[in-house]
Amino acid sequence: MNSIVRGIRFKVTDGEFRGAMRQLAGGVSVITAGRGEEISGMTVTSVASLAVDPPSLVVSINRASSSWPLLERYRSFGVSILKADQLAVAERFDGRNGLKGAARFAGAQWIQLASGVPLLKGALAAIDCEAEDIVERHSHALVIGRVLDLELSEPAAALAYWQSQYVALDRDEDAQKLAEVSVPAPPAARKR
Ligand SMILES: Cc1cc2nc3c(=O)[nH]c(=O)nc-3n(C[C@H](O)[C@H](O)[C@H](O)COP(=O)(O)O)c2cc1C
Numbered sequence: 001m002n003s004i005v006r007g008i009r010f011k012v013t014d015g016e017f018r019g020a021m022r023q024l025a026g027g028v029s030v031i032t033a034g035r036g037e038e039i040s041g042m043t044v045t046s047v048a049s050l051a052v053d054p055p056s057l058v059v060s061i062n063r064a065s066s067s068w069p070l071l072e073r074y075r076s077f078g079v080s081i082l083k084a085d086q087l088a089v090a091e092r093f094d095g096r097n098g099l100k101g102a103a104r105f106a107g108a109q110w111i112q113l114a115s116g117v118p119l120l121k122g123a124l125a126a127i128d129c130e131a132e133d134i135v136e137r138h139s140h141a142l143v144i145g146r147v148l149d150l151e152l153s154e155p156a157a158a159l160a161y162w163q164s165q166y167v168a169l170d171r172d173e174d175a176q177k178l179a180e181v182s183v184p185a186p187p188a189a190r191k192r
Contacts, residue, residue: 022162022163022164023162023163024162025160025161025162025167026045026046026160026161026162027045027047027081027082027158027159027160027169028043028044028045028081028082028090028158028159028160028161028166029043029044029045029047029059029079029080029081029082030042030043030044030078030079030080030082030089030090030093030120030123031044031047031059031061031067031071031077031078031079032067032077032078032080032117032118032119032120033067033068033070033071033074033076033077033078033117034067034070034074034117035074035116035117037102038070038101038102039070039101039102039105039118040065040066040067040070040100040101040102040104041067041078041093041104041105041118042061042062042065042066042067042093042094042095043090043091043093043094043095044059044060044061045161046059046060046061047059047079047081050144054146054147055146055147056132056144056145056146056147057079057127057129057144057145057147058142058143058144058145059077059079059142059143059145060140060141060142060143061140061141061143062139062140063136063139063140063141064139065095066100066101068141071131071143072131072134074115074117075130075131076115076116076117076128076129076130076131076148077117077129077131077143077145078115078117078118078119078120078126078127078128078129079119079125079126079127079129079145080119080120080123080125080126080127081123081124081125081126081127081158082120082123082124082158082159083122083123083124083153083156083157083158083159084156084157084158084159084168084169084170085156085157086108086120086122086123086159087159087166088107089108089120090159090166091166092104092106092107092108105118108120108121109121109122111126111151113126113128113148113149113150113151114128114148114149115128115129115130115148119151122153123151123153124152124153124155124156124158125150125151125152125153126150126151127145127147127149127150128147128148128149128150129145129146129147129148130145130146130148131143131144131145131146132144132145132146155171157169157170157171157173
């Protein structure tokens, strides 16, 4: 749908924008919120680092999601950055298989760090955050998370999402493929 904001006509349709965003490969994480049996979570690709000092990140959360009221109430959330072999967890939390709330957490092990929010045991990184600031915009909220604590796993292939599909990012395999396709720079360029 085209829209007009402050006299500027935005000509990009929903479909065109979705098509553009599909080209953006994103690391897959699960955001978790709540305590005890009153928990929920969602698969996201919108986590990004905000700053190192203080350690903080940002994530975009749909305010119609079941995680949103829990995140707002407890003002804390978990970020579990998924390994490629944790695909089943991503699928449980992406809302497409009908599972809701605590039922999404079954079949995996969860730990708690400082805030008490569940974090996936064995995730590439499990990051415990306090919601430091929330900017509500359009259907979503940009949540700034101040990192309270984190746990890291040994390096492993990561789970990403690209062109509407989950894909594995494997450093060794990808380095091999890059080496196969990279063309050596011409001699003149190498001198500079
Ligand atoms: C790969 C992938 C990435 C997603 N990224 C986001 C995201 O960054 N923010 C968001 O609000 N929803 C995102 N979603 C959708 C949520 O996972 C989905 O709406 C949510 O699980 C629905 O939760 P609910 O049933 O608890 O309301 C993504 C879905 C997929 C499959």
